[in-house]
Amino acid sequence: DIQMAQSPSSLSTSVGDRVTITCRASQYISSYLNWYQQKPGKAPKLLIYAASNLQSGVPSRFSGSASGTDFTLTITSLQPEDFATYYCQQSYRTPRTFGQGTKLEIK
Amino acid sequence: QVQLQESGSGLVKPSGTLSLTCGVSGGSISNDNWWSWVRQPPGKGLEWIGEIYHSGSTNDNPSLKSRVTISVDKSKNQFSLRLASVTAADTAIYYCARVQYSGWYADYWGQGILVTVSS
Numbered sequence: 021d022i023q024m025a026q027s028p029s030s031l032s033t034s035v036g037d038r039v040t041i042t043c044r045a046s047q048y049i050s051s052y053l054n055w056y057q058q059k060p061g062k063a064p065k066l067l068i069y070a071a072s073n074l075q076s077g078v079p080s081r082f083s084g085s086a087s088g089t090d091f092t093l094t095i096t097s098l099q100p101e102d103f104a105t106y107y108c109q110q111s112y113r114t115p116r117t118f119g120q121g122t123k124l125e126i127k
Numbered sequence: 128q129v130q131l132q133e134s135g136s137g138l139v140k141p142s143g144t145l146s147l148t149c150g151v152s153g154g155s156i157s158n159d160n161w162w163s164w165v166r167q168p169p170g171k172g173l174e175w176i177g178e179i180y181h182s183g184s185t186n187d188n189p190s191l192k193s194r195v196t197i198s199v200d201k202s203k204n205q206f207s208l209r210l211a212s213v214t215a216a217d218t219a220i221y222y223c224a225r226v227q228y229s230g231w232y233a234d235y236w237g238q239g240i241l242v243t244v245s246s
Binding site: 021052054056058062063064065066069070073075107109111112114115116117118119120121 | 188189222233
């Protein structure tokens with residue numbers, strides 16, 4: 021299986037901050053990397069697909085980038101509704117594995 | 128707007144079989160998408176279970192040791208999950224989702240259904 025190492029596992033941040041979350045794949049996955057946001061009691065929501073493509077309706081403060089097997093989700097100017105848990109997922113091979121998640125908490 | 132809705136038993140006895148169905152509305156299950164199941168144990172992360180195409184082709188997670196059966200019913204516009212020989216470790220929220228074939232990402236999700244394995 022392809023392992024996805026996501027960091028940090030949690031982050032204490034403030035409204036207006038710039039946040040960066042990283043996922044490292046254990047092997048080559050091309051650009052088959054997706055980012056999801058999950059709020060308590062809700063289903064995951066697709067934010068970014070294919071490493072850097074913003075899903076329709078997602079605010080432009082969210083962006084994704086890739087460098088080899090390292091992938092980054094950046095949120096510029098964090099908003100109150102962005103406090104949630106974020107997951108990366110590789111979709112290059114089955115099983116389509118997720119990272120462990122990053123929980124953004126209010127400082 | 129595509130909508131997905133999970134249904135099924137919320138309580139399953141140990142060694143029994145978990146059975147869930149995902150109804151799809153606002154679009155045809157026979158479109159060029161795959162359809163997936165993902166689960167989340169309480170307070171933990173997401174685990175990919177498997178996926179199916181309307182032709183019946185499937186991919187599933189080997190970690191579930193062949194306990195998984197995913198099927199599709201095009202006449203009812205729904206797909207289903209069966210997980211055999213369940214234990215307490217299978218207690219989780221189960222989500223169904225639509226998968227875009229172009230990049231294998233899940234763009235529409237059901238609300239999820241909690242399944243508890245307990246006697």
